[in-house]
Amino acid sequence: xxxxxxxxxxxxxxxxxxxxxxxxxxxxxxxxxxxxxxxxxxxxxxxxxxxxxxxxxxxxxxxxxxxxxxxxxxxxxxxxxxxxxxxxxxxxxxxxxxxxxxxxxxxxxxxxxxxxxxxxxxxxxxxxxxxxxxxxxxxxxxxxxxxxxxxxxxxxxxxxxxxxxxxxxxxxxxxxxxxxxxxxxxxxxxxxxxxxxxxxxxxxxxxxxxxxxxxxxxxxxxxxxxxxxxxxxxxxxxxxxxxxxxxxxxxxxxxxxxxxxxxxxxxxxxxxxxxxxxxxxxxxxxxxx
Numbered sequence: 001x002x003x004x005x006x007x008x009x010x011x012x013x014x015x016x017x018x019x020x021x022x023x024x025x026x027x028x029x030x031x032x033x034x035x036x037x038x039x040x041x042x043x044x045x046x047x048x049x050x051x052x053x054x055x056x057x058x059x060x061x062x063x064x065x066x067x068x069x070x071x072x073x074x075x076x077x078x079x080x081x082x083x084x085x086x087x088x089x090x091x092x093x094x095x096x097x098x099x100x101x102x103x104x105x106x107x108x109x110x111x112x113x114x115x116x117x118x119x120x121x122x123x124x125x126x127x128x129x130x131x132x133x134x135x136x137x138x139x140x141x142x143x144x145x146x147x148x149x150x151x152x153x154x155x156x157x158x159x160x161x162x163x164x165x166x167x168x169x170x171x172x173x174x175x176x177x178x179x180x181x182x183x184x185x186x187x188x189x190x191x192x193x194x195x196x197x198x199x200x201x202x203x204x205x206x207x208x209x210x211x212x213x214x215x216x217x218x219x220x221x222x223x224x225x226x227x228x229x230x231x232x233x234x235x236x237x238x239x240x241x242x243x244x245x246x247x248x249x250x251x252x253x254x255x256x257x258x259x260x261x262x263x264x265x266x267x268x269x270x271x272x273x274x275x276x277x278x279x280x281x282x283x284x285x286x287x288x289x
Contacts, residue, residue, distance in 0.1 A: 003176035019093075020089070049071060050123040100154070137156045197236075234273070
């Protein structure tokens with residue numbers, strides 16, 4: 001079974017991703033990605049497949065998974081029953097070396113963290129007191145924003161880099177590079193970035209990667225945990241927030257420049273994402289500078 005490429009989009013103003021997921025059962029297939037991943041299972045049981053290893057998992061299971069290491073969390077059968085009331089919940093953190101800046105990890109003080117990231121290519125499971133302390137801090141990540149969240153991520157990695165409360169997960173180095181998958185997802189994401197200012201039809205994107213519309217919708221949702229429409233709107237709204245800060249263009253001009261065909265729809269979508277109208281967003285920024 002070939003692993004597939006997964007992509008968790010970052011929100012505007014973020015250098016890394018923190019997501020709290022809850023599902024009837026974990027839906028992501030056997031997959032890989034270029035990011036480092038921290039996974040804290042907060043509820044549910046099952047088996048995790050990481051590299052060449054299969055282990056049981058339960059609440060509190062904490063793993064650091066290196067880039068391109070294929071993995072899959074499969075919940076126990078009772079989670080898949082149609083009438084099940086059980087839930088599978090986890091906190092997932094995705095980050096890249098670039099999340100810390102171009103030279104940050106090259107600093108002498110980062111030696112232990114550099115080694116931790118190298119070791120994560122086999123996957124690392126954390127236990128004991130380190131698991132408890134790191135899990136508490138990962139919960140805090142979900143409630144923080146900006147520099148406080150970034151600093152806490154560094155603190156978590158430093159904690160993990162300095163402990164003996166861990167086990168390697170995969171016995172051998174396993175890389176899940178699937179060039180066809182990578183090229184397909186890259187083509188979709190690049191197309192959106194190049195065309196979000198215009199109308200984007202699902203049929204055109206599906207055709208780009210030689211898929212039927214329904215198949216493409218399922219494919220994209222599985223790999224990004226978002227609908228294709230939601231992803232396009234997030235790209236548009238992120239660009240709109242940048243234009244609101246960096247230009248004096250009117251709200252109407254910005255809405256059309258970002259691919260929205262009417263201002264009321266733009267205002268509604270922007271307010272849902274940012275918690276305030278485009279006008280109030282601009283006013284708040286002007287008050288802070």
